[in-house]
Amino acid sequence: MSILETIASPADLRQHSMAELTTLAAEIRTALLTKLSATGGHVGPNLGDVELTIAWHYVFDSPHDKIIWDVSHQSYTHKLLTGRKQAFLDPKHYHDVTGFTEPRESPHDFFTIGHTSTSIGLASGLALARDAAGTHDHITAVIGDGALSGGLAYEALNNAAVLNHQLLIVVNDNQWSIAENHGGLYQNLKLLRDTFGQAANNGFKALGLDYTYEANGNDVAAMIAAFQAAKACDHPLVLHVNTQKGRGFAPALANEEAFHWHAPFHLSDGSALHPATGENYPDIILAALERQLQTGKPIYTINAAIPGGFHLKDWQAAHPDRYIDVGIAEQMSITLAAGMVKGGLRPVVFEAATFLQRAYDQLSHDLGINALPVVVLVRGGQITGGDPTHQADLDAGMLSNIPNLTYLAPTGKEELIAMLDWALAQPHGPIAIRIPAGPVTSAPLAADWSATHQHVIHHGQQVALMAVGSLLPLAQQVAAGLLAHHIDATLIDPRSLNTLDTAGLEQLRSAHHLVVTFEENSLDGGFGQKVAAYFGPSNMAVLTLGAKREFNHELTRQALLQADQLTPETATQAILAALSQL
Template sequence: MNTPILNTISEPADLKKLSLEQLTQLATGMASARNLEGKNGNVMAVIDDGSLSGGLALEGLNIASTLKSNLIILVNDNGMAIAENHGGLYEGLKKLRETNGQSSHNIFKAMGLDYRYVENGNDLETMLKTFKEIKDVDHPIVLHVHTEKGHGYEPAVDHKEAFHWHVPFDLATGKTLHPVTGETYTDVIHEQLEKEFTAGTPITAITAAIPGTYDLKRFGKKHPKNYFDVGIAEQESITLAAGQAKMGLRPIAFESGTFLQRAYDQLSHDLGINKLPVTIMVSGGSISAGDPTHQGIFDLAMLSNIPGLTYLAPTTKEELQAMMHYALHQNNGPVAIRVPSNGVHSAPLADFDAHRMNVLHAGQKVAILGVGSLLPLAEEVQQQLDVDATVIDPRDVSKLDEKTLIDLKKNHQLVVTLEEASLSGGFGEKISRFYGNTKMRTLNFGAAKRFNDHETTAELWHEFKLTPEQIVTEIKANL
């Protein structure tokens, strides 16, 4: 039977994109199914060295060696994850690169897998020759390929971490076309970190290979003993934080909302059940399109429904810092903070209580609750209505402030919620459920429960009726 050189599963036509950590696991499933069905053909997984730090990759490699049939695992080793690699595993990979694959420190052979090393992985002729040689191999084999991250584009070679993902830039120079100016929420976070450190709060900063998202190397340079990058291993980042909290430290796990689902069991089992005071900063909570694997709309439903975990949504830099301080000095359990996705807003902070809604303007008939980065939208809607609507900053999106919600029933007939997150399982559903057996009507605005792909962000906001004009129209229709 004639078979192609390889049937790569890194991005098969009938599957959506998978994280690199999952590909070895998927490959073992496809190879075992091929064997049971009596079919032929090559199954190949392509995984990056940075992804080897995740448990999923090691689980797949562990099972791969038991298959005793064709399975090719290409490990693309460029010495980098998103940022530089961290952990003892990478000393072994380094020795393999330095010895042209001859080092005895070989994790792949130790797991029972055949092994082959290719030094010049950026050379097309070398790779094609190698693929032809291992085509139709009758047992699992790891093809360890040394490449250069950013190869062929000098700015990406010189700035590997920055060019892992990049906003639009000038191709000739590599310079960002629209650089961010002024204060950012990252600056606000670092200001509070230094305040806490100076005050003697025993904080640590933990990240899972995304230091650039929060500019954490800024903290790491000042306080290297208190900074931990665990590589692409969100599970480890949460349970490492749990262990530190158990021993009296005040760890802060800096996470991306689109990757944090990998640590759901740790969030629930290690933090929620044990009520450990870990602070979790969550970035990327926004409605966007372009890649179904990078969606920032599911964190709110996930985190706000874990028992014992408090999820806070600040609307200003003052609230963000107050919530960080609260989280680092309370002992009730884990606290996650959803970093606003919009530009920095500032407003005086009076009578702060993380669990009490902040009524910014008391009106009547209509109450508009704007979660986090959508509070400015709530204020804009209020200005366009022909009624004096109430505007509220909910703050805590995991536990309802029932007193404030009950008070609204006195002179309001409609409560509107705005959230930059999936409506399914989100904050708006909690509000609607609370008022379910009363005369109060509710309107919930947010994202549909789906993986967005090709739409633009502007198209999604319009589809979800998150423009001021659309919201005003819906409110008037429901009064």
């Protein structure tokens, strides 16, 4: 019998010797790699903190004692040890648990977390609640060195320093964020590693926190001793731990960034099971920026620790002096760009739709109020299922309602390039461009192309279909389906998510009774509501098709599209039903 088979709960760890726990760590890595090679997921972070997690659960009493994982993408071993190992050992149950902590799954999880730099603040709040209740549970926050670059981590450290009772802050230092770390903080972390925590220059102590260092974060016995010592501490303590991202899997060690999160792969060599082929939007964008740069435009690219999703390492290699990675700090990426464009540069900021909400204040104040022509490229904006922490249909409602900011939604590569060129030339305000979801599509630009005027692809009557961005193919299928019902629908590419072409809308009144909008966004605050509000005082009926304003915990993307009437069949039936009511 393997050691892993004997572990039903964390308490079972204490029945094993140090040698057996070391064997357990190896068994866990094998289980993780077997599952992740089939399903994809966060590989490197979880391989790196196996011993740390075993040791914490050996020393502390979960869930009475509480551990909060920053981002929680490194909590797979924690899940495996807290009654959910079947989801890592049985392929039939691989999808029973999420990739992040989830209180719905287990009393050992306390928050649904999928974004960064929050663990210290959350743990501080739990510690204050514990002290108010007069209980004696131990509170631990585990934060990666990459997450320390987020502003909230600094705020939380500053406040944690003045807590009067126990709080353990574990800095899991594997020298990596998603990609390599950037910023002055990491010079100090390196100094502390090089001096085994003895350097006089210590940023944590400068904030008023107690500090200790453990160099052997991938040694179970060393980590148990470190946690036992920390458990005796009655005040806030930083335990700085040196670990190895991707430990135990050579491909992950050879390419830490690629294996931060990886699609299904071959265990033998780490190569992708389903490698991407053909054209892609990141390369199309970089080629357009290269062309702009060669004309003399002072282009700079900025991103917040996610270069891989935009192929920005290629740009960095070609133009290292025109590439800036601010770390996990979306707020800084926007405010930095505001300062740069005010000084005459033309920064292009690359953001993920699901992370950009962290910079809402900067988008509104620094860009919107000042009407600064920063260009923001937004990746991943679409209806997504099964993970509310990375839900990507909320960006349009956020960006579309900031004054002076225009949010464009190209339908394919020609529009994307044209919109990017226009955005970099105009001086009037911030332009966000939603990179189309899905494979690259191509269609010639209309002769009357304009970034802020809708394009009528086909002139029909009775029904007008307005499809935003990557939903144009769906609207085309619906238009074909309506022909079977003797309805020749008008088909329109709105081009903008938030700037209505009122002249174009007015032209619809004479020959149409129903306008239908399609969008991969939450309907509340989205494009369809703006169209409906415009036609509100008239006899024009408007049917809005899009996502509900809710967090999606379980449903898959396909199930959500079905429920939101965004499949050819459901959309067609919704339109026919709406027409029958007129």
